[in-house]
Amino acid sequence: MGGQKYPVTLAEQGRKLGVSRQRVWQLQRTAEGLCQQCGVNPRSEHSTAFCVECQDSNRERNRKRIGSQPWRPGGPGRPPIGLLTNNRVRATVSDVTNGVEK
Ligand SMILES: [Zn+2]
Numbered sequence: 001m002g003g004q005k006y007p008v009t010l011a012e013q014g015r016k017l018g019v020s021r022q023r024v025w026q027l028q029r030t031a032e033g034l035c036q037q038c039g040v041n042p043r044s045e046h047s048t049a050f051c052v053e054c055q056d057s058n059r060e061r062n063r064k065r066i067g068s069q070p071w072r073p074g075g076p077g078r079p080p081i082g083l084l085t086n087n088r089v090r091a092t093v094s095d096v097t098n099g100v101e102k
Contacts, residue, residue, distance in 0.1 A: 011028075
C-alpha cells in the first residue's frame with residue numbers, strides 16, 4: 001500500500017495533476033458554494049460557476065465585445081420575452097389539459 005494520507009486537499013491534488021493555482025482557487029470557491037470569479041457571493045441558482053452580479057457583468061462585457069445590437073422587428077434572433085404575443089408563449093400543462101377536456 002502507498003503512503004497516501006487522507007483527506008487530500010484540492011491544492012495538493014492540483015499540484016499533483018499540474019493544475020494552475022488560479023484554477024485550484026476557482027475549484028475551491030466552487031466547492032464552498034461561492035462564485036469562482038469574485039469568491040465573495042454565493043453562486044446563482046442558474047449557474048455552476050458565477051454569482052448573479054458576475055453573470056450580469058460577464059453578459060454585458062460579452063455583448064459589448066461581439067457588438068450585439070438590440071432586437072428589432074424583422075431582424076434575426078428571438079424577440080425579447082416581454083414582446084412575445086400570447087400565441088407564441090409556450091402552453092402550460094393546464095392549458096393543454098383544459099383544451100382536451102373541452
Ligand atoms: Zn461573483
